[in-house]
Amino acid sequence: MYEMCAGVEKPGDALVWHVMAKSAATTLCGQRLGRQVDEASAQRAGHCSTCMALFGKLMTAPPAVSSPAGTDR
Numbered sequence: 860m861y862e863m864c865a866g867v868e869k870p871g872d873a874l875v876w877h878v879m880a881k882s883a884a885t886t887l888c889g890q891r892l893g894r895q896v897d898e899a900s901a902q903r904a905g906h907c908s909t910c911m912a913l914f915g916k917l918m919t920a921p922p923a924v925s926s927p928a929g930t931d932r
Contacts, residue, residue, distance in 0.1 A: 865901035866892035878910040
């Protein structure tokens with residue numbers, strides 16, 4: 860499972876929405892999100908282009924052979 864988390868694109872940059880696996884410590888683009896972001900700023904934030912591109916690749920990749928979706932039943 861993945862979730863969207865607001866944080867800076869790079870230290871000191873604009874606020875964006877990143878994609879993070881629920882079990883990961885970093886976003887798909889490698890950012891470690893530390894500080895809380897206020898709700899009003901998060902509503903106006905764009906999306907991290909690197910996270911979105913990597914998430915798109917994950918969602919269009921064929922299922923892994925070991926996953927339930929990758930087996931014939």
